[in-house]
Amino acid sequence: MKPFDYFSPKTLAEASEVLSRYNGDAKMIAGGTDLLLKMKAGRLAPKAIVNIKRLAELRGITQLPITNNLSIGALTTLEEIKRSPLIHQHYSALASAAATMASVQIRNLATVGGNMCNAAPSADLAPILIALNAVAVINGVKGERRVALEEFFTGPGKSVLGVGELLVSVEVPKQEGKSIYIKHSPREHMDIAVVGVGVAYRGFNPLAQQAADVRIVLGAVAPTPLRAKKAEEEVMSGSLTKERIERAAKIAAEESKPIDDVRGSVWYRRKMVEVLVRRGLLGLVNSN
Amino acid sequence: MVKKFHLTLNVNGEQKELLIDPRRSLLDVLRNDLELRGAHRGCDSGDCGACTVILNGKAITSCMTLAADCDGDSVITVEGITPADGLHPVQKSLVEDGGIQCGFCTTGMVMAAIALLDSIPHPTEEDVREGLAGNLCRCTGYKKIVEAVMNVERK
Numbered sequence: 067m068k069p070f071d072y073f074s075p076k077t078l079a080e081a082s083e084v085l086s087r088y089n090g091d092a093k094m095i096a097g098g099t100d101l102l103l104k105m106k107a108g109r110l111a112p113k114a115i116v117n118i119k120r121l122a123e124l125r126g127i128t129q130l131p132i133t134n135n136l137s138i139g140a141l142t143t144l145e146e147i148k149r150s151p152l153i154h155q156h157y158s159a160l161a162s163a164a165a166t167m168a169s170v171q172i173r174n175l176a177t178v179g180g181n182m183c184n185a186a187p188s189a190d191l192a193p194i195l196i197a198l199n200a201v202a203v204i205n206g207v208k209g210e211r212r213v214a215l216e217e218f219f220t221g222p223g224k225s226v227l228g229v230g231e232l233l234v235s236v237e238v239p240k241q242e243g244k245s246i247y248i249k250h251s252p253r254e255h256m257d258i259a260v261v262g263v264g265v266a267y268r269g270f271n272p273l274a275q276q277a278a279d280v281r282i283v284l285g286a287v288a289p290t291p292l293r294a295k296k297a298e299e300e301v302m303s304g305s306l307t308k309e310r311i312e313r314a315a316k317i318a319a320e321e322s323k324p325i326d327d328v329r330g331s332v333w334y335r336r337k338m339v340e341v342l343v344r345r346g347l348l349g350l351v352n353s354n
Numbered sequence: 355m356v357k358k359f360h361l362t363l364n365v366n367g368e369q370k371e372l373l374i375d376p377r378r379s380l381l382d383v384l385r386n387d388l389e390l391r392g393a394h395r396g397c398d399s400g401d402c403g404a405c406t407v408i409l410n411g412k413a414i415t416s417c418m419t420l421a422a423d424c425d426g427d428s429v430i431t432v433e434g435i436t437p438a439d440g441l442h443p444v445q446k447s448l449v450e451d452g453g454i455q456c457g458f459c460t461t462g463m464v465m466a467a468i469a470l471l472d473s474i475p476h477p478t479e480e481d482v483r484e485g486l487a488g489n490l491c492r493c494t495g496y497k498k499i500v501e502a503v504m505n506v507e508r509k
Binding site for chain 1: 399401415485488
């Protein structure tokens, strides 16, 4: 590992200042489970490491007043998401997505902020959080801004975060509908998604058997988490029959843009998108 | 010249003050500065769990943690849970049920199991398998390890 300067700021302003000073050559560390791997392998050699774990502003899972939205601090660990009663009660698909990730030892270190900011196309929390219409709350030297999580990712390993900016929290709107996350990986534990699918809808008309505000988000099959918007339109175009679900699943597979890699081929990934989107939609319909 | 970091760490109940290179992992500092060699260096990438210690009450992989990030924190290693004159109930159960072969993964298994039993005192087999999913045993003695952890409370 190359030498680096080490900082452990106590405030958000101090952290932004250090990050700005290094002008992109500094890396934030929270859980470190992704960063340290890359640094050990020599794939990353930042000039400075900024430990953001001491920033109180980035902590906590809270229900916000007035909106009742859920605010998940960027430092919230995957294990905290998996175990939080508040998340279990209203956003169980998010808890189950966290539960599919890594081991308890890694989940106790890895954070939701890290999962977002590392911007791996396979990040498990991204499809479900985007399906739940989450917003990224970002803070930097110029103050706070809010970006729909859907717009947060710009490429593999890339996000909209500018120099000196930090992800403070992820805010999830109050849930009235249903949601599900399905991950496909060869192993049940300790494995990265070959395909991950998050599906959510806000409303359901039982008479017409029609869902409203449907979101279908695909992980690990494009440079960024991808909304299958045509498939969503198909789902919302009429009653949720088995035929319509089959059609939507096929459309989602066409919308995906996977690559061939060690975990799966393009053909296989597309096929799995179809299977998982169908399963996800059927799962939601059957739970009505 | 790397600027050293002044680290304060509570290890097994004792306060330690160290001057370290900020690049060093918690595992490295435990093993080489504090001579606590119970946590093992297996994969050095967070996959095998041989380096598991309990940091602020939670099981973590100490190889994937910068020691400097743990400033002011408290760490418990396998040395800290082993009584001077015997074994911790989890260790005893592993010995009695044949949950030990070469022993390399054992200390990590013990720490992961203790953290698991701390949060779920009466685990199901699935709980145990899930709780130990991050600990690899290359002797592949998983069945007996899981049984031993299941049996801890009954002994």
